[in-house]
Amino acid sequence: GNSVTQMEGPVTLSEEAFLTINCTYTATGYPSLFWYVQYPGEGLQLLLKATKADDKGSNKGFEATYRKETTSFHLEKGSVQVSDSAVYFCALSDQSDYKLSFGAGTTVTVRA
Amino acid sequence: NAGVTQTPKFQVLKTGQSMTLQCAQDMNHEYMSWYRQDPGMGLRLIHYSVGAGITDQGEVPNGYNVSRSTTEDFPLRLLSAAPSQTSVYFCASSYDDSASHEQYFGPGTRLTVT
Numbered sequence: 351g352n353s354v355t356q357m358e359g360p361v362t363l364s365e366e367a368f369l370t371i372n373c374t375y376t377a378t379g380y381p382s383l384f385w386y387v388q389y390p391g392e393g394l395q396l397l398l399k400a401t402k403a404d405d406k407g408s409n410k411g412f413e414a415t416y417r418k419e420t421t422s423f424h425l426e427k428g429s430v431q432v433s434d435s436a437v438y439f440c441a442l443s444d445q446s447d448y449k450l451s452f453g454a455g456t457t458v459t460v461r462a
Numbered sequence: 463n464a465g466v467t468q469t470p471k472f473q474v475l476k477t478g479q480s481m482t483l484q485c486a487q488d489m490n491h492e493y494m495s496w497y498r499q500d501p502g503m504g505l506r507l508i509h510y511s512v513g514a515g516i517t518d519q520g521e522v523p524n525g526y527n528v529s530r531s532t533t534e535d536f537p538l539r540l541l542s543a544a545p546s547q548t549s550v551y552f553c554a555s556s557y558d559d560s561a562s563h564e565q566y567f568g569p570g571t572r573l574t575v576t
Contacts, residue, residue, distance in 0.1 A: 354504075382563055384564070386567075392569060392570075393552060393567040393568055393569040393570050394505075394552065394554075394567040395567070396564055396565075396566075399564060439504060439505070441505075443563045445563075447563075448493045448495070448510065448512070448556050448563045448565065449495070449507055449510065449520065450495075450497075450505070450507070450554075450563075450565060452497075452504035452505045452506075453504050454502050454503060454504045455502075455504050
Protein backbone atom coordinates (compact mmCIF):
# COMPACT_ATOMS: atom_id res chain seq x y z
CA GLY A 351 0.00 0.00 0.00
CA ASN A 352 0.89 3.65 -0.09
CA SER A 353 2.84 5.28 2.72
CA VAL A 354 4.61 8.54 3.47
CA THR A 355 7.51 9.03 5.85
CA GLN A 356 8.53 12.52 6.84
CA MET A 357 11.12 14.00 9.10
CA GLU A 358 10.14 13.99 12.73
CA GLY A 359 9.99 17.25 14.58
CA PRO A 360 9.71 19.46 16.26
CA VAL A 361 11.98 21.79 14.34
CA THR A 362 12.95 25.15 15.83
CA LEU A 363 14.69 27.78 13.70
CA SER A 364 15.64 31.42 13.83
CA GLU A 365 14.17 33.90 11.37
CA GLU A 366 15.94 33.92 7.98
CA ALA A 367 17.30 30.40 8.51
CA PHE A 368 17.09 27.70 5.82
CA LEU A 369 14.37 25.09 6.28
CA THR A 370 14.35 21.52 4.91
CA ILE A 371 11.76 18.90 5.78
CA ASN A 372 12.46 15.48 4.32
CA CYS A 373 9.70 13.37 2.85
CA THR A 374 9.93 9.96 1.20
CA TYR A 375 7.13 7.81 -0.10
CA THR A 376 6.16 4.29 -1.13
CA ALA A 377 3.52 3.93 -3.80
CA THR A 378 2.47 1.80 -6.73
CA GLY A 379 2.30 3.62 -10.02
CA TYR A 380 2.81 7.36 -10.32
CA PRO A 381 1.27 9.26 -7.44
CA SER A 382 0.64 12.98 -7.10
CA LEU A 383 2.58 14.54 -4.22
CA PHE A 384 1.54 17.36 -1.93
CA TRP A 385 2.66 19.50 0.94
CA TYR A 386 -0.12 20.77 3.19
CA VAL A 387 0.32 23.34 5.95
CA GLN A 388 -1.71 23.71 9.14
CA TYR A 389 -1.39 27.02 10.97
CA PRO A 390 -2.27 27.05 14.70
CA GLY A 391 -5.97 26.50 15.27
CA GLU A 392 -6.78 26.13 11.58
CA GLY A 393 -7.49 23.43 9.01
CA LEU A 394 -5.13 22.19 6.33
CA GLN A 395 -4.22 24.32 3.33
CA LEU A 396 -2.50 23.10 0.21
CA LEU A 397 0.98 24.62 0.10
CA LEU A 398 2.26 23.10 -3.14
CA LYS A 399 1.94 20.04 -5.33
CA ALA A 400 3.62 18.06 -8.11
CA THR A 401 1.95 15.54 -10.37
CA LYS A 402 4.84 13.90 -12.24
CA ALA A 403 8.52 13.12 -11.94
CA ASP A 404 10.89 16.12 -11.97
CA ASP A 405 8.02 18.58 -11.46
CA LYS A 406 8.83 21.35 -9.02
CA GLY A 407 6.02 22.75 -6.90
CA SER A 408 6.45 26.20 -5.40
CA ASN A 409 4.44 28.67 -3.34
CA LYS A 410 5.14 31.40 -0.75
CA GLY A 411 8.91 30.85 -1.12
CA PHE A 412 8.62 27.10 -0.49
CA GLU A 413 9.75 24.55 -3.08
CA ALA A 414 9.71 20.79 -3.48
CA THR A 415 10.82 18.61 -6.40
CA TYR A 416 9.25 15.25 -7.28
CA ARG A 417 12.19 12.82 -7.39
CA LYS A 418 11.07 9.43 -8.65
CA GLU A 419 14.53 7.89 -8.49
CA THR A 420 14.80 8.55 -4.76
CA THR A 421 11.02 8.49 -4.09
CA SER A 422 11.32 11.82 -2.32
CA PHE A 423 9.58 15.20 -2.16
CA HIS A 424 11.60 17.29 0.27
CA LEU A 425 10.27 20.72 1.25
CA GLU A 426 12.67 23.69 1.32
CA LYS A 427 12.55 27.40 2.04
CA GLY A 428 15.59 29.63 1.88
CA SER A 429 14.65 32.19 4.53
CA VAL A 430 11.89 31.44 7.00
CA GLN A 431 9.73 33.97 8.84
CA VAL A 432 7.90 33.79 12.15
CA SER A 433 4.68 33.49 10.15
CA ASP A 434 5.92 30.15 8.75
CA SER A 435 5.45 28.53 12.16
CA ALA A 436 3.02 25.68 11.49
CA VAL A 437 2.66 21.94 11.08
CA TYR A 438 3.68 20.67 7.63
CA PHE A 439 2.29 17.45 6.16
CA CYS A 440 3.61 15.54 3.19
CA ALA A 441 0.93 13.53 1.35
CA LEU A 442 0.32 11.50 -1.78
CA SER A 443 -2.60 10.28 -3.81
CA ASP A 444 -2.81 7.61 -6.48
CA GLN A 445 -3.78 8.72 -9.95
CA SER A 446 -6.53 6.10 -9.75
CA ASP A 447 -8.37 7.58 -6.77
CA TYR A 448 -8.63 10.55 -4.46
CA LYS A 449 -7.54 9.01 -1.21
CA LEU A 450 -4.71 10.90 0.47
CA SER A 451 -2.00 9.15 2.48
CA PHE A 452 -0.34 11.51 4.96
CA GLY A 453 2.94 11.62 6.78
CA ALA A 454 2.89 12.17 10.54
CA GLY A 455 3.47 15.92 10.24
CA THR A 456 6.42 18.11 11.23
CA THR A 457 5.95 20.99 13.65
CA VAL A 458 8.08 24.00 12.73
CA THR A 459 8.60 26.93 15.08
CA VAL A 460 10.42 30.03 13.87
CA ARG A 461 11.80 32.40 16.50
CA ALA A 462 12.27 36.13 15.93
CA ASN B 463 -17.89 30.58 -2.03
CA ALA B 464 -17.75 29.45 1.59
CA GLY B 465 -15.67 26.42 0.59
CA VAL B 466 -15.88 23.48 2.99
CA THR B 467 -17.71 24.20 6.24
CA GLN B 468 -17.91 22.02 9.34
CA THR B 469 -20.06 22.20 12.45
CA PRO B 470 -19.64 22.18 15.35
CA LYS B 471 -16.10 23.50 15.96
CA PHE B 472 -15.90 21.85 19.38
CA GLN B 473 -17.88 19.05 21.03
CA VAL B 474 -17.67 17.10 24.27
CA LEU B 475 -19.49 13.78 24.52
CA LYS B 476 -19.88 11.17 27.19
CA THR B 477 -19.02 7.55 26.40
CA GLY B 478 -21.94 5.88 24.65
CA GLN B 479 -23.56 9.06 23.32
CA SER B 480 -24.16 9.50 19.61
CA MET B 481 -23.79 12.57 17.46
CA THR B 482 -23.41 13.78 13.89
CA LEU B 483 -20.59 15.95 12.60
CA GLN B 484 -21.79 18.10 9.74
CA CYS B 485 -19.84 18.86 6.57
CA ALA B 486 -20.98 20.91 3.57
CA GLN B 487 -19.31 22.30 0.46
CA ASP B 488 -20.58 24.78 -2.11
CA MET B 489 -18.06 24.05 -4.88
CA ASN B 490 -20.07 21.27 -6.55
CA HIS B 491 -17.30 18.79 -5.80
CA GLU B 492 -18.09 15.14 -6.43
CA TYR B 493 -15.54 13.69 -4.05
CA MET B 494 -15.79 14.18 -0.28
CA SER B 495 -14.01 12.51 2.60
CA TRP B 496 -13.54 12.45 6.36
CA TYR B 497 -10.20 12.25 8.14
CA ARG B 498 -9.20 12.14 11.76
CA GLN B 499 -6.03 13.77 13.03
CA ASP B 500 -4.19 12.32 16.00
CA PRO B 501 -0.81 13.42 17.40
CA GLY B 502 2.12 11.75 15.65
CA MET B 503 -0.12 9.93 13.17
CA GLY B 504 -0.93 12.51 10.55
CA LEU B 505 -4.42 12.28 9.10
CA ARG B 506 -6.17 8.97 8.53
CA LEU B 507 -9.07 8.41 6.18
CA ILE B 508 -12.33 7.33 7.82
CA HIS B 509 -14.89 7.26 4.96
CA TYR B 510 -15.17 8.79 1.54
CA SER B 511 -17.72 9.34 -1.21
CA VAL B 512 -17.24 9.70 -4.97
CA GLY B 513 -20.72 11.12 -5.50
CA ALA B 514 -24.26 11.32 -4.14
CA GLY B 515 -25.48 7.89 -3.06
CA ILE B 516 -22.00 6.32 -3.08
CA THR B 517 -19.85 5.85 0.01
CA ASP B 518 -16.95 3.60 0.95
CA GLN B 519 -14.69 2.84 3.87
CA GLY B 520 -11.26 4.26 4.39
CA GLU B 521 -8.45 3.18 6.69
CA VAL B 522 -10.24 3.57 10.07
CA PRO B 523 -14.03 3.23 9.54
CA ASN B 524 -15.05 1.34 12.71
CA GLY B 525 -17.49 3.23 14.92
CA TYR B 526 -18.47 5.72 12.20
CA ASN B 527 -21.24 5.86 9.61
CA VAL B 528 -21.71 8.17 6.64
CA SER B 529 -24.31 8.88 4.01
CA ARG B 530 -24.34 11.13 0.93
CA SER B 531 -27.84 12.09 -0.11
CA THR B 532 -26.78 15.31 -1.85
CA THR B 533 -23.64 16.54 -3.57
CA GLU B 534 -23.24 19.30 -0.98
CA ASP B 535 -23.49 17.41 2.33
CA PHE B 536 -21.51 14.56 3.85
CA PRO B 537 -22.32 14.03 7.56
CA LEU B 538 -20.30 11.73 9.80
CA ARG B 539 -22.17 9.85 12.51
CA LEU B 540 -20.67 8.47 15.68
CA LEU B 541 -22.98 5.68 16.78
CA SER B 542 -21.74 5.13 20.35
CA ALA B 543 -18.85 7.42 21.25
CA ALA B 544 -15.71 5.96 22.84
CA PRO B 545 -12.70 7.74 24.36
CA SER B 546 -10.59 6.38 21.45
CA GLN B 547 -12.61 8.64 19.15
CA THR B 548 -11.26 11.76 20.84
CA SER B 549 -9.62 13.50 17.91
CA VAL B 550 -9.80 16.38 15.47
CA TYR B 551 -11.99 15.58 12.48
CA PHE B 552 -11.53 17.14 9.05
CA CYS B 553 -13.81 17.00 6.07
CA ALA B 554 -12.37 17.49 2.57
CA SER B 555 -13.64 17.73 -0.99
CA SER B 556 -12.22 17.52 -4.50
CA TYR B 557 -13.46 17.94 -8.06
CA ASP B 558 -13.53 15.12 -10.53
CA ASP B 559 -11.42 16.67 -13.27
CA SER B 560 -8.60 17.68 -10.96
CA ALA B 561 -5.60 15.97 -12.51
CA SER B 562 -3.77 16.13 -9.23
CA HIS B 563 -6.79 15.22 -7.05
CA GLU B 564 -6.12 18.31 -4.93
CA GLN B 565 -8.38 18.36 -1.88
CA TYR B 566 -9.88 21.30 0.01
CA PHE B 567 -10.21 20.96 3.77
CA GLY B 568 -12.69 22.34 6.26
CA PRO B 569 -11.61 24.02 9.52
CA GLY B 570 -12.11 20.89 11.61
CA THR B 571 -14.17 19.69 14.58
CA ARG B 572 -12.37 19.02 17.85
CA LEU B 573 -14.16 16.16 19.63
CA THR B 574 -13.51 15.02 23.19
CA VAL B 575 -15.12 11.85 24.55
CA THR B 576 -15.04 11.44 28.33
